Amino acid sequence: MSDNVPIDKNIIDAAIKELHVDMTRASIREVNRLISVLENRTGLRFIRMEFGIPGLKTDRIAIEAEIEALKNLDVANQYAPFDGVPVLKEAASEFIKAFLDLDIPPSCCIPTNGSMQGCFISMAIAGHRKASAGKILFLDPGFPVNKLQAVVLGLQSLSLDFYDCRGGRLLAKLEEILEGGEIGGVLWSSPNNPTWICLTESELEGIGSLLTRYDVLGIEDLAYFAMDFRQDYGRPYCPPFQPTVARYTDNYITLISSSKMFSYAGQRVAIAAISPVLMEQKSADLLPFFRTDRIGHAFIHGGMYSTTAGVAESPQYGLTALFRAATAGKLDFISPLKEYARRAEFMKKVFLRNGFHLVYDNDAGIPLADGFYFTVAYPGMDGNELLLALIHYGISAITLLTTGSSRAEGLRICVSITGQDQFEDLEQRLQKFQIDHPVR
Amino acid sequence: MSDNVPIDKNIIDAAIKELHVDMTRASIREVNRLISVLENRTGLRFIRMEFGIPGLKTDRIAIEAEIEALKNLDVANQYAPFDGVPVLKEAASEFIKAFLDLDIPPSCCIPTNGSMQGCFISMAIAGHRKASAGKILFLDPGFPVNKLQAVVLGLQSLSLDFYDCRGGRLLAKLEEILEGGEIGGVLWSSPNNPTWICLTESELEGIGSLLTRYDVLGIEDLAYFAMDFRQDYGRPYCPPFQPTVARYTDNYITLISSSKMFSYAGQRVAIAAISPVLMEQKSADLLPFFRTDRIGHAFIHGGMYSTTAGVAESPQYGLTALFRAATAGKLDFISPLKEYARRAEFMKKVFLRNGFHLVYDNDAGIPLADGFYFTVAYPGMDGNELLLALIHYGISAITLLTTGSSRAEGLRICVSITGQDQFEDLEQRLQKFQIDHPVR
Numbered sequence: 006m007s008d009n010v011p012i013d014k015n016i017i018d019a020a021i022k023e024l025h026v027d028m029t030r031a032s033i034r035e036v037n038r039l040i041s042v043l044e045n046r047t048g049l050r051f052i053r054m055e056f057g058i059p060g061l062k063t064d065r066i067a068i069e070a071e072i073e074a075l076k077n078l079d080v081a082n083q084y085a086p087f088d089g090v091p092v093l094k095e096a097a098s099e100f101i102k103a104f105l106d107l108d109i110p111p112s113c114c115i116p117t118n119g120s121m122q123g124c125f126i127s128m129a130i131a132g133h134r135k136a137s138a139g140k141i142l143f144l145d146p147g148f149p150v151n152k153l154q155a156v157v158l159g160l161q162s163l164s165l166d167f168y169d170c171r172g173g174r175l176l177a178k179l180e181e182i183l184e185g186g187e188i189g190g191v192l193w194s195s196p197n198n199p200t201w202i203c204l205t206e207s208e209l210e211g212i213g214s215l216l217t218r219y220d221v222l223g224i225e226d227l228a229y230f231a232m233d234f235r236q237d238y239g240r241p242y243c244p245p246f247q248p249t250v251a252r253y254t255d256n257y258i259t260l261i262s263s264s265k266m267f268s269y270a271g272q273r274v275a276i277a278a279i280s281p282v283l284m285e286q287k288s289a290d291l292l293p294f295f296r297t298d299r300i301g302h303a304f305i306h307g308g309m310y311s312t313t314a315g316v317a318e319s320p321q322y323g324l325t326a327l328f329r330a331a332t333a334g335k336l337d338f339i340s341p342l343k344e345y346a347r348r349a350e351f352m353k354k355v356f357l358r359n360g361f362h363l364v365y366d367n368d369a370g371i372p373l374a375d376g377f378y379f380t381v382a383y384p385g386m387d388g389n390e391l392l393l394a395l396i397h398y399g400i401s402a403i404t405l406l407t408t409g410s411s412r413a414e415g416l417r418i419c420v421s422i423t424g425q426d427q428f429e430d431l432e433q434r435l436q437k438f439q440i441d442h443p444v445r
Numbered sequence: 446m447s448d449n450v451p452i453d454k455n456i457i458d459a460a461i462k463e464l465h466v467d468m469t470r471a472s473i474r475e476v477n478r479l480i481s482v483l484e485n486r487t488g489l490r491f492i493r494m495e496f497g498i499p500g501l502k503t504d505r506i507a508i509e510a511e512i513e514a515l516k517n518l519d520v521a522n523q524y525a526p527f528d529g530v531p532v533l534k535e536a537a538s539e540f541i542k543a544f545l546d547l548d549i550p551p552s553c554c555i556p557t558n559g560s561m562q563g564c565f566i567s568m569a570i571a572g573h574r575k576a577s578a579g580k581i582l583f584l585d586p587g588f589p590v591n592k593l594q595a596v597v598l599g600l601q602s603l604s605l606d607f608y609d610c611r612g613g614r615l616l617a618k619l620e621e622i623l624e625g626g627e628i629g630g631v632l633w634s635s636p637n638n639p640t641w642i643c644l645t646e647s648e649l650e651g652i653g654s655l656l657t658r659y660d661v662l663g664i665e666d667l668a669y670f671a672m673d674f675r676q677d678y679g680r681p682y683c684p685p686f687q688p689t690v691a692r693y694t695d696n697y698i699t700l701i702s703s704s705k706m707f708s709y710a711g712q713r714v715a716i717a718a719i720s721p722v723l724m725e726q727k728s729a730d731l732l733p734f735f736r737t738d739r740i741g742h743a744f745i746h747g748g749m750y751s752t753t754a755g756v757a758e759s760p761q762y763g764l765t766a767l768f769r770a771a772t773a774g775k776l777d778f779i780s781p782l783k784e785y786a787r788r789a790e791f792m793k794k795v796f797l798r799n800g801f802h803l804v805y806d807n808d809a810g811i812p813l814a815d816g817f818y819f820t821v822a823y824p825g826m827d828g829n830e831l832l833l834a835l836i837h838y839g840i841s842a843i844t845l846l847t848t849g850s851s852r853a854e855g856l857r858i859c860v861s862i863t864g865q866d867q868f869e870d871l872e873q874r875l876q877k878f879q880i881d882h883p884v885r
Binding site: 034058059061062063067068071072075076079080081082083084085087118119121122125129150153154156157159264268269270271272273274293294295296306307308310311312313314315316317318319320323 | 752
């Protein structure tokens with residue numbers, strides 16, 4: 006297949022122009038659209054690593070539970086409770102006990118239309134809980150759409166980059182920023198999209214105590230729950246447990262996504278686990294935006310009710326079944342996910358032996374886990390040049406710049422939909438790329 | 446059953462205190478919760494008219510299409526396109542041609558998580574399209590949560606009450622307000638929640654031309670699509686068609702809900718039909734909030750993507766099947782809904798013969814249609830007093846004050862879940878109420 010690359014420059018330039026893609030800041034969706042057009046026009050199957058979508062099937066347990074709810078529970082005609090179906094709230098609370106070792110009652114487990122909605126509402130609350138502290142701090146790099154959410158909410162944001170900044174250094178920098186008093190919320194994901202670094206227990210402990218000391222809300226996006234495969238987080242009620250800031254502060258909203266963990270992205274259902282202390286906490290500054298001063302009420306009534314009137318009901322039963330099966334030890338949801346690690350291990354090596362290097366290249370001094378993403382760069386090129394050059398070789402990704410990274414040289418590589426059948430193509434295309442782009 | 450009423454005042458007072466309900470401004474949800482507690486404690490089954498929920502079943506067509514999608518289309522694991530599944534967009538466009546006689550291409554038909562989300566995003570766009578015109582005008586009374594949405598979005602709002610203000614008078618008042626230049630969007634529902642008045646074609650024509658003249662966005666919430674049962678709007682491609690402002694301006698977003706029309710509220714899927722002209726229109730003032738100046742892109746990328754990353758996929762197939770069946774003339778979705786009209790006709794009479802009168806008592810000079818809601822008052826009591834008094838008789842509703850009405854004396858009555866089996870109770874309880882509350 007490497008005969009077909011590089012693709013004729015004119016074809017690519019024409020498509021970029023036609024679709025109005027600004028290659029200095031192309032979003033995931035724009036790259037996605039461009040590549041689809043190029044695949045159509047050239048007949049070449051790209052190695053698509055731009056989009057972080059699940060590449061595995063949803064377990065039958067969820068599908069069958071949804072069908073059962075549709076057939077026998079009459080879920081379609083009536084609004085579900087806006088704070089979630091009671092069985093899901095209970096199953097979520099028990100799942101959290103089993104896999105996070107936390108006691109969060111069902112009333113504090115709120116189903117959302119994906120963690121996207123959980124992040125959106127959490128940021129709205131974080132930005133208005135204290136009138137004097139309306140900015141969001143992103144621990145970066147991160148999920149590009151979180152930045153868009155802050156923009157849509159009219160909230161200003163700051164960025165603290167993990168690069169060269171872990172452990173004590175991370176905490177010192179964080180404290181320096183929080184001391185300023187203008188931050189209402191701190192948002193991060195761990196395992197991290199896009200670097201796949203994983204915050205350690207001691208980092209989370211430090212972050213938690215800073216959140217408490219400066220009374221700032223922590224928004225912990227567990228989009229890749231239990232996917233640090235160096236540890237076995239998959240045994241219910243047994244240590245080790247998925248690390249979480251919730252162990253170290255009461256100022257947290259922890260978002261538990263089903264999209265990657267259960268490959269259940271299409272039905273848009275996740276859980277926002279709200280600290281029981283925060284749930285009942287009052288802040289008069291919330292009143293003008295939520296007509297209530299209670300944070301829990303603001304999340305449910307001001308947030309869930311006013312944006313979507315809750316979550317579609319049958320997916321809530323699907324997620325209930327998945328949580329219950331995992332908690333009962335009847336669903337090993339980790340093993341299928343390890344396919345991503347196998348892909349990452351192989352694909353990383355292919356990049357490294359063809360002249361690339363990792364940008365975020367270690368995890369607080371130890372080797373990175375293999376997971377959903379990793380980050381690469383190529384000598385003498387910045388990220389925008391590299392992305393455009395790789396597209397000529399039938400390879401797509403997104404730049405680290407769009408993830409809020411300070412490292413202009415890098416790309417994010419997502420392994421999720423690149424199966425073994427494309428490994429040889431990847432190797433050949435990167436070889437050809439390296440030959441055509443000799444490093445001075 | 447009237448032996449059990451009035452309920453002991455102490456029981457009601459205790460529950461109100463316990464639940465922290467402010468009876469001077471109790472929301473739908475608060476009344477709902479209070480009544481559930483009272484039913485539990487007293488054993489009395491209330492006549493519950495506070496909550497506008499569908500009382501009918503969803504047609505099997507939708508259920509079967511969802512099951513088919515879950516079983517055979519692999520919809521659960523992958524994100525649906527954020528602008529909607531193509532078959533739904535096409536089916537929506539064709540449904541709109543058949544029942545509204547409008548040409549709106551599939552690209553302008555955006556699935557949302559209920560019209561709630563459609564209203565939320567539309568208001569966000571209306572409030573930021575022109576920096577100088579950030580306020581929302583509600584044609585009132587209306588759905589209370591729309592006001593909450595404006596609050597959550599940080600948008601100021603104004604109200605124009607239909608009471609005593611229809612036809613030319615409505616248009617004159619509307620023009621007076623739009624002339625001021627501070628209104629970015631006008632939102633209304635027709636048939637109207639809670640009064641069940643229906644805007645006439647000439648009113649819609651006038652509103653449309655004012656929206657065009659003052660360049661203001663019209664947000665038309667067709668929550669009760671085709672439910673003015675005085676007309677037969679249920680024959681595809683045949684007049685009469687559901688009246689819509691879209692016939693008279695390019696400045697519209699029309700929200701087509703499936704919740705009441707198809708009794709499909711539980712699966713949270715609706716369509717926002719955006720004017721093709723508006724879809725491509727640019728406004729630089731949108732940039733700081735949506736990172737794009739195109740309205741259509743702002744709706745999809747800034748709105749749908751950043752709040753929920755689209756709509757759950759199986760419900761999109763359910764709605765596709767309903768639209769297709771209705772468009773093909775194979776699903777008579779109107780006839781089952783006429784049950785609401787039969788209930789309204791009877792229940793209105795019961796209220797009227799027991800000393801009540803209608804608040805909004807005519808529809809631009811002709812009798813009101815019978816539908817989902819009507820409005821009542823009782824001599825010598827304001828709405829808050831009346832609601833509290835009726836609760837003692839096992840009857841619940843919400844006050845018109847919470848709907849933005851200027852008529853402090855009224856209540857909104859929703860007929861949807863009061864079946865014939867409760868008609869006798871209603872009559873007896875209202876008789877008792879009237880005897881106990883003689884009009885001076």
